[in-house]
Amino acid sequence: MNKYIKYILVSLITPYVINTYAQTKEVAEVPKMVPEMTEVWEPQPRVVTPGIGQEAPSDALVLFNGKDLSQWKTRNGEIPKWNITDNVLTVVKSGGSIYTKDDFRDFQLHIEWQTPAKVVGDGQHRSNSGIIMQGGYELQILDSYNNETYVNGMAGSLYKQVPPLVNAMKMPGEWNVYEVIYIAPRFKEDGALFSPARLTLLHNGVLVQNNSEYKGNSAYIGIPKYKAHGDGPIMLQDHGETISFRNIWIRKL
Template sequence: MKNPKLTLLAAMIGLIFPLTAMAQALNTLSPKEKAEGWELLFDGKSMDKWRCYKLDKVQGWAIEDGAMVALGLPGGQGGDVITKEKYKDFELYLEWKVAQGSNSGIFFHVVEGEDYPTVYMTGPEYQLIDDVGAEGTDPKYLSGANYDVHRPKHGQVKTLDQWNTAKIVVKGAHVEHWLNDRKVVEYEMWTPEWYELKKNSKWRDADGYGKYPEGHIALQDHGGVTSFRNIKIRKL
């Protein structure tokens, strides 16, 4: 007589293995994503679609276990990276994690110019940080925030050894920040309210901040180790 417990166990294993096999590989697009117009910005092997801000190369970054890693090198040996292509209306998705005490960010509509020494002079920032290590910090500086302008609502980051998801949606003046599948920030650029918030932030004297309707995507090297993978974008 067959042991019913062993039969059940075998059936469960038989279900698990196909599901595991069907799990999407890192840094790839599914047929559905391809049909929807998604584009990979990182394939896990090269950073050919990126360069450092105001440079024609990447420095201070490495590829480790299928992730783009900002090494946090001292003395300006690294640098923020930007996409080689510019984007206007888009949906961006990626996975990220930071080391203890690290701080980084995702920027959009970044424009290079003599008057803009850094990416944050033009690009609004989706903040990434070790929230636990930043306990007591103003919520406008926590993960998912529109840095120093909008605080995240209902945001919750995972432990440092786990990957978080981030999504940014930009369509016209409308912007959304998503953190671990929750919408945590939503705002309209260039409204009277937006200009008032800007006036009361660090960007009050940054004339180029949020000014441009199109630009590069940027990932920040802020002196700490930060990892990114499954970076994909689609134009809207």
Template structure:
């Protein structure tokens, strides 16, 4: 198992320096460390609607990627053309009033053309403005319906949040605004128990892929993304 002290430090430093870096670009140091951009700030190149070859409903405005703001029937969830196994993902996101979205990982199209049936989801939500009662594993930063976030704090709706997801073999970490809020081990006895007690018990292929695509959800309400980058571990 790799040690993540340097990752934790980097998360804090980058969270505090977001505004100092040019959007949707890599520094020379990031390039040397193996980071790759997943969003060029201008187009949806490198992405497709999960289970399809094309993409629709998503737009790019002023260097920011917008989902349809209506829901999956309009735009659909999108996924990277590339697949990944062990990686560190970084992105910034901003919710709008009562918006509901997510980030998927290890999503595999051979299992289903519905992304949430295959890959774990890092939940994104208007936590403070959501109109109905939420369960602990439905708040931003959660491994949706599996692991609730601990100590998670979202920013006001007019500010971008910083997310990091680390997948190193079975080891997974969710970071939100410089703080680790979820940590779990895929395919462990505890994971299988948690799955059996969740909505994913009905989906045998959920979380079973050892490698897969990164996905962004178009579920309801507008959510925006920028500075999406990844490095393989």
């Protein structure tokens, strides 16, 4: 047996032994704690090589590499018709929303997005899009730079549910970065909710959602509700407005 494990076992059982022995005998001296008693050596975490610049970490799945949409499909399973120019993916009018071919549960998602330098529209009609997890939980994308709208519908919001803590939007024409940590909901065997979906978001390096809770699906009209489901795809929404993406990767958690 590893000597450090012995130290830990001694520290755990000693109080019980002393309490029992003290009922009839003189209490024994408690062993002195040493640093090794609280050190954990195994198992060692696996090694992941961090990305440099726009490179993804070594254990990430690259969802968009600037070249093709091989990791995506339309709702009907067809090849998406979005435009790719200079390593940038841009929504084409009437191109339809796109979905990852793979399904996911808990994940870390990195995605960069850009609204046009020339501003068109206002409110919810200014480069509106969204990232929809598992077919129902939306993280809003919108040009929220000097653009007044309802706060639970601005960039960085859990759409129609939780406003961002702050507005970290860059100027139109500049690239925004979302770092998303998503924890999927869990359901009981009878379909009842066990734990809700949660999301943490850094927008351009600024914390705007801190383990925020989805109250249910992201409904445009009505009250959010949960319905039991399993793993699901990630959708990038076509809202009929111009929005561009680049450098998209994901890590399953």
